[in-house]
Amino acid sequence: MLKLSDSLKTRYLCLQILFGVFKKKQTISQILENQFLGQTSYQEGDLARAERVSNFIFGHLTGIDECINLYLKKNIKLEVRNIFRLVVAEAFIDESPDYAIVNSAVQLSKINPVTKYVSGLINAVSRKIVQNVRNQNHPLKPTLNGTLRTYLSQIYSDSVIGRMEEIMSMREPxxxxxxxxxxxxxxxxxxxxxxxxxxxxxxxxxxxxxxxxxxxxxxxxxxxxxxxxxxxxxxxxxxxxxxxxxxxxxxxxxxxxxxxxxxxxxxxxxxxxxxxxxxxxxxxxxxxxxxxxxxxxxxxxxxxxxxxxxxxxxxxxxxxxxxxxxxxxxxxxxxxxxxxxxxxxxxxxxxxxxxxxxxxxxxxxxxxxxxxxxxxxxxxxxxxxxxxxxxxxxxxxxxxxxxxxxxxxxxxxxxxxxxxxxxxxxxxxxx
Ligand SMILES: C[S@@+](CC[C@H](N)C(=O)[O-])C[C@H]1O[C@@H](n2cnc3c(N)ncnc32)[C@H](O)[C@@H]1O
Missing domain, CATH: 3.40.50.150 (Vaccinia Virus protein VP39)
Structure with a gap:
């Protein structure tokens, strides 16, 4: 079992969720069920936070990727992109100091064999991303993605879809x-x-x-x-x-x-x-x-x-x-x-x-x-x-x-x- 510090645990789980959804096409609940099998040290609060941060990423994916693309070519590996997605989301959610966001991105990159060779790049770009968010250069709008949006646009007007997207950015009552x-x-x-x-x-x-x-x-x-x-x-x-x-x-x-x-x-x-x-x-x-x-x-x-x-x-x-x-x-x-x-x-x-x-x-x-x-x-x-x-x-x-x-x-x-x-x-x- 991977031993992770408290500050990395939730962020690591968040990366598992992103990879599971984007690559393995699993739902968050399927991913979390698997997590319980191998990893018993997650508390209810860790899970809730990982879910909240990943939901923020899913709901703002277009804007988040635009934020990343300012500094990188579009075809970076999914595992690397996911770390940057986490950085952008954390900078927006604004619950951790900047250095903690960047440091954890670097540490997370070192855990995964696919990303460990680019930890220098992750360090440099994460700093720029966080700075850019702090300067409010890149406001984020929630957006529905892909096939679902296409499907919905055959039924509802753009303004209705826009309001649904706005609702998505509000916390669920x-x-x-x-x-x-x-x-x-x-x-x-x-x-x-x-x-x-x-x-x-x-x-x-x-x-x-x-x-x-x-x-x-x-x-x-x-x-x-x-x-x-x-x-x-x-x-x-x-x-x-x-x-x-x-x-x-x-x-x-x-x-x-x-x-x-x-x-x-x-x-x-x-x-x-x-x-x-x-x-x-x-x-x-x-x-x-x-x-x-x-x-x-x-x-x-x-x-x-x-x-x-x-x-x-x-x-x-x-x-x-x-x-x-x-x-x-x-x-x-x-x-x-x-x-x-x-x-x-x-x-x-x-x-x-x-x-x-x-x-x-x-x-x-x-x-x-x-x-x-x-x-x-x-x-x-x-x-x-x-x-x-x-x-x-x-x-x-x-x-x-x-x-x-x-x-x-x-x-x-x-x-x-x-x-x-x-x-x-x-x-x-x-x-
Ligand atoms: C929308 S949920 C039901 C929510 C529930 N009525 C409530 O108010 O809490 C749909 C349910 O259908 C069940 N289900 C799906 N396919 C089924 C099938 N072929 N036969 C019986 N149940 C099925 C699922 O297990 C799931 O619990």
Whole structure:
């Protein structure tokens, strides 16, 4: 195991993340899981900082590389470029003295056989980069990269994409859902939170969740405003049987349970189901938990409601997954679109005559939302889309599209810190 000083540990991890995303095409969570296997000495704080710095790099990559290219030819090795990317990011984030930024860049270069021969160059150029940032010669703008931007520009105007990029540069807010609605005011005051128009609470900055009152006591859970809206669209569901397909880690399941529904949670990932079970235990909630791929699931039971929170591109959750734009393979879309349409088809066979299908995705792409619903309705003339009533839930009217679906964008509630992109639609059978 590599022995690293405290000051190098996080920076080294950051380089591992950059290399993993850019070269191996792994997500940050996959990389961090591997880190735990070989390297046990990382603390929660190290991981959080490494993730924060690398997310800054992913979100500002174009500007950061321009900063580096002022001093170097474009075709430097990835490992060398990543060290400079770290230097630029650290200079901007401005939490370490200049000498520490430069010294650690040099030390990091000496650890890796690919970069150890250029430590002199790294020293000289890092000094210039830091100086340039200090002189404010190079303001950085957050930008979406590559294929994802191209994809989005076919759907949204430049100004909307610009606002989404601005949101990316703001720290992600932490929203919570309280278990008992009538305790909202109490938790608002206890946690010094503010209430969003939908009733979700938004916490102030830099709160460490597990130390906050009510978390371990199971009084509330973390859930972004966007993902907390779909279940609210169902109205009174007390006593109803709900099948929550794609349930883990259980944010929506907990909402369903606290609204009094009898919930069956199904998910294909054992690991994610473990997290779901931990969440339910902490919240003192009960559900029927099933580990199964939806294609293998068999039941004769007919449910009142089926919630499909389908696997998707996650393009709505950019701020949480800044690595995503750099990993976004258009190829993966075909598989996602397939499982989304198949889940709608399967849900039909498990629903009661007067049942409801609630379909949602945390995607910005109509192909994973609006178009899935149109296709379903075309193939199933016995079904209709129920129009969501914005007013009754205190939603802004522009959040509901012409067909009655919920279409949320990251730049909505901009002044309050934005939200994730999301889509939801309610399907019911014709009378
Ligand atoms: C968007 S997440 C669900 C989030 C969850 N509904 C919540 O509110 O916390 C999608 C989930 O689908 C699961 N999944 C993906 N493919 C699946 C499949 N073929 N069968 C069952 N579950 C699957 C993943 O394991 C993942 O937990």
């Amino acid at each position: 932490i929203d919570i859902t309280v278990k008992y609605k009538d305790e909202t005011n109490f938790w608002k005051e206890s946690l010094n939170a503010f209430e969003l128009p939908t009733g979700a609470l938004r916490l102030g900055r830099n709160k460490k969740l597990s130390t906050l009152y009510g978390f371990n006591e199971g009084k509330w859970w973390v859930q972004g405003i966007s993902s907390s809206i779909p279940v609210k669209l169902l109205g009174n569901i007390a006593g109803l049987e709900v099948l929550d397909l794609f349930s883990a880690p259980g944010g929506k399941a907990m909402q369903l349970i606290s609204a009094g529904a009898k919930v069956t949670c199904l998910d294909g990932s054992l690991k994610r189901l473990e997290v779901l079970k931990e969440n339910l235990a902490r919240m003192n909630m009960k559900a029927n938990v099933i580990w199964s791929d939806i294609h293998e699931f068999k039941t004769n039971k007919k449910y009142n409601i089926i919630l499909i929170d389908a696997p998707c591109s996650s393009s709505g959750t950019l701020r949480k997954n800044m690595d995503m734009p750099h990993l976004f393979p258009v190829k993966r879309m075909a598989d996602l679109l397939k499982i989304q349409s198949e889940s709608l088809k399967l849900a039909k066979s498990w629903i009661q005559k007067d049942g409801i299908i609630l379909y949602c995705t945390c995607s910005l792409f109509p192909a994973e939302g609006e178009e899935q619903i149109s296709q379903f309705l075309k193939m199933n003339p016995g079904w209709i889309q129920k129009v969501i009533c914005a007013k009754s839930l205190n939603l802004e009217s522009k959040w509901v599209d012409k067909k009655g679906g919920l279409r949320l964008r990251p730049d909505y509630l901009f002044e309050l810190g934005g939200m994730d992109g999301f889509y939801a639609a309610i399907l019911v059978k014709k009378n």
